[in-house]
Amino acid sequence: MGRLSPLKPAKREEVVDQTIETLLQPKDWEQYVGQDKVKKSLQTILTAARRRGEPVDHLLFYGQAGLGKTTLAKLVALEMGASLRITSGPAIEKAGDLAAILSHLEENEILFIDEAHRLNRMIEEVLYPAMESRKLHIIIGKGPGARTISLDLPAFTLVAATTRVNLLSSPLRSRFGATFKLDYYEGKDIEAIIERSAKILGVNIEPKAVSVLAQAARFTPRTANRLLKRTRDYLEVHGGKSITEEVAKKTLGMLEIDSLGLENHDQIFLNTIIEKFKGGPVGIGTIAAALNEDKGIIEDVYEPYLMRLGFLRRTPAGRVVENAAFEHLNKKPPSQLI
Numbered sequence: 133m134g135r136l137s138p139l140k141p142a143k144r145e146e147v148v149d150q151t152i153e154t155l156l157q158p159k160d161w162e163q164y165v166g167q168d169k170v171k172k173s174l175q176t177i178l179t180a181a182r183r184r185g186e187p188v189d190h191l192l193f194y195g196q197a198g199l200g201k202t203t204l205a206k207l208v209a210l211e212m213g214a215s216l217r218i219t220s221g222p223a224i225e226k227a228g229d230l231a232a233i234l235s236h237l238e239e240n241e242i243l244f245i246d247e248a249h250r251l252n253r254m255i256e257e258v259l260y261p262a263m264e265s266r267k268l269h270i271i272i273g274k275g276p277g278a279r280t281i282s283l284d285l286p287a288f289t290l291v292a293a294t295t296r297v298n299l300l301s302s303p304l305r306s307r308f309g310a311t312f313k314l315d316y317y318e319g320k321d322i323e324a325i326i327e328r329s330a331k332i333l334g335v336n337i338e339p340k341a342v343s344v345l346a347q348a349a350r351f352t353p354r355t356a357n358r359l360l361k362r363t364r365d366y367l368e369v370h371g372g373k374s375i376t377e378e379v380a381k382k383t384l385g386m387l388e389i390d391s392l393g394l395e396n397h398d399q400i401f402l403n404t405i406i407e408k409f410k411g412g413p414v415g416i417g418t419i420a421a422a423l424n425e426d427k428g429i430i431e432d433v434y435e436p437y438l439m440r441l442g443f444l445r446r447t448p449a450g451r452v453v454e455n456a457a458f459e460h461l462n463k464k465p466p467s468q469l470i
Contacts, residue, residue: 156329156357157203163328164207166321166353167200170312174204177310178211187240188212189309190263190290192248194297196436198354199314201293205244208291214240221250227258234258234268239286248292249299256304263290263307295432316351316440325353326360335364336374344380348393350437355393362387392441392460401434402443402461405453411466413450 158164161171174191181188188208193201202218209216215238224230224245237243245251251259261267266285292308294300305311317325323346330337337360345363349356363375363383372379388396404422405412420427435451438444443457458465 152333152361153357156332158207160210161207164200164203165324165328166317167204167314170204170314173310173312174208175211178208182212187214187287187289188242190307191292192297192300192305192308192311193291193293193314194295194311195314196316196352196432197295198352199316200353201314202244202246204312204314205242205291205293208289209242209244212240212242212289214242214289216242216244218244218246221245221247224251224255227254230255230258231268234262234285234288235283237286237288240288241286242289242291244291244293246293247295248304249294249296251304253301256301259290260303260307316437317353319346319351322346322349322351322353322356326356329357329360330375333360333364335360335367337363338374338376340377341375341380344377344384344391347391348384348389350393351440359383359387359389393437394460398434398438399461401430402438402453402457405451406458406461406463411458412452413447415450419451 161175164171177191178188191205191208193204195201205218206216217233217237219233224233233243258269261269262285266287268283268285290308297305297311297313323342326337326342326345326349330342341363345356345359349359363380366383366386367375367379370379384390390399394402401419401423405414405419408422409418416427416430419425420430423430435444435446438457439446441456443454443460445452445454455465
């Protein structure tokens with residue numbers, strides 16, 4: 133019993149944090165800051181479908197984690213006046229799981245599958261006829277006596293989200309009526325998101341503090357809100373009437389995040405290439421071995437933001453650390469990079 137008791141506060145905190153996260157999510161298109169091109173195209177598609185009285189075509193959103201894919205799915209459901217059923221690729225372990233979900237869908241309901249790239253090929257085979265002709269094919273029995281029955285499905289819309297669109301099979305990608313890429317946010321949009329979230333949380337924040345947090349937010353709304361919440365925690369514990377520039381910087385220091393949002397693992401990644409491989413080029417497999425890290429984590433988590441900053445370059449020969457990274461880390465670049 134003594135080992136279990138410390139977990140209880142953590143569980144309560146998790147529930148509270150999830151509630152706050154839901155509170156900070158945009159409730160309409162006006163509150164959804166950034167991704168203007170995506171919003172404009174989406175609103176055209178949704179408006180046309182609504183005027184025809186039809187369910188909207190299947191939609192695919194892809195981009196880095198925390199850019200608002202789930203929020204967009206919720207806004208699509210809100211715009212269409214439809215209910216939203218949420219699941220994820222890892223949660224659908226076998227074809228029967230997907231069949232159970234599809235068979236319980238209601239007319240015009242929207243099914244949102246997060247991390248769609250983690251659906252296995254057998255499950256995708258069930259999705260194809262469901263998306264195209266609203267049919268659910270179920271195999272009953274095994275061997276020579278097996279037979280297939282087909283069930284009609286109500287009109288529904290599949291909205292899928294993924295951070296690795298390249299891992300989706302071509303047959304599945306081709307069945308989406310529209311595909312949207314979500315890019316990193318501009319600094320001014322991140323600042324607007326922080327200001328809006330601060331108002332919702334009821335905390336005063338000074339403009340310079342907004343700038344500090346926005347610069348460290350990795351161009352990502354989820355990260356911006358996370359930093360704001362931790363800064364609010366710091367203010368609560370150490371006292372003060374508002375989040376100042378000093379409070380923001382002290383919070384980042386406590387979290388071991390530098391002024392550009394580089395975390396400890398980012399700096400270890402860059403320093404490994406600089407110190408062990410003279411700044412590169414070096415292959416991804418070699419880096420993964422040196423860091424004892426999975427290549428997928430490096431490609432999906434570490435590299436995109438560093439490339440967005442201009443700190444890292446992918447070349448046919450391998451990864452190369454750019455001059456900007458040497459300057460930020462106060463290191464002298466090799467002669468071939470000067």
